[in-house]
Amino acid sequence: MPELPELEHTRLSLLPIRNKTISSVSIRRADVCEAFSDSGSPLPISPAHLLQNARITSLIRRGKQIALIAADGRTLCIQLGMSGRVLLRPATKTKPQDLPAHTHILWHLADNSSFLFTDPRRFGGLSAYPSQNSLLSLRWSKLGPDALTIRPADLAAACADSHRAIKALLLDQSALAGVGNIYADESLFAARIHPHTLAHKLTPRQLEALANSIRTILARAIQSGGSTLRNYTNAAGTKGQAQLTHAVYARSGQPCTICHRPLKSSRLAQRSTTFCPHCQPLRPHPAP
């Protein structure tokens, strides 16, 4: 279930394609792709949009999106959605029958290795832009600050006038980019904040605890290779370990790791939400 740590790990494991040239692109399902002009108008997709004959110079990430930047400026943004993956294939594996199911796009590199985009549920997709600047202005400008480096002041600004539940705000990529359902629950638990707390009611102390929890938990999850739930792996096919450290996510009814009372589940912002009613009270404990 790709969130920021899984995307960052995918980005890191794709770094071997830097300075390599894409010799050809096989578009097996064009409808997972979209392309835009500098002014943002949609264009019919072509192999050139998917970086055919481009040399990759950098891979960048913002929130849950990564982008491949070519030497000539062409930029390809990748969103994994729920089930998307980008996988590297060594030069020894070239048979079509070796391809994972639901491989929608296949990039062939000049050195005979390749990489591919696979996404059974097709919630993910690829978005092509003529330049890095157009990606930033047309797409990433809509994202909030990156969760991996979120500062208490940035979080406070996002929460200041919001009457939504804090968990709904955390999931809103235009408020904060990178947190999904897993790490929203984990961060709120670590900061001991009830997920239904209205964002503008959070105290400065809570906002600081939450920002710190978000950064710490995301960084730790990157360290352990991301959470492998269902079939997530990074581009090298390696599974993550972060799911082993989840304190609340998918642990409804099981004992809280702090107070040992059973964790509770509810539905918030259309998402299943698990928390400890005792350790995460709706109001912070009054200062003594």
Add this chain to the structure above:
DNA sequence: CACCACCCCTGGACGC
């Protein structure tokens, strides 16, 4: 405007 429900989609878990 801010917020929320719905919808897209498929694989896996579960019950019978």
Add this chain to the structure above:
DNA sequence: TGCGTCCAGGGGTGGT
């Protein structure tokens, strides 16, 4: 074993 049903949720969109 196999089939039907439900659930998971990121993000766009249209409604309130």
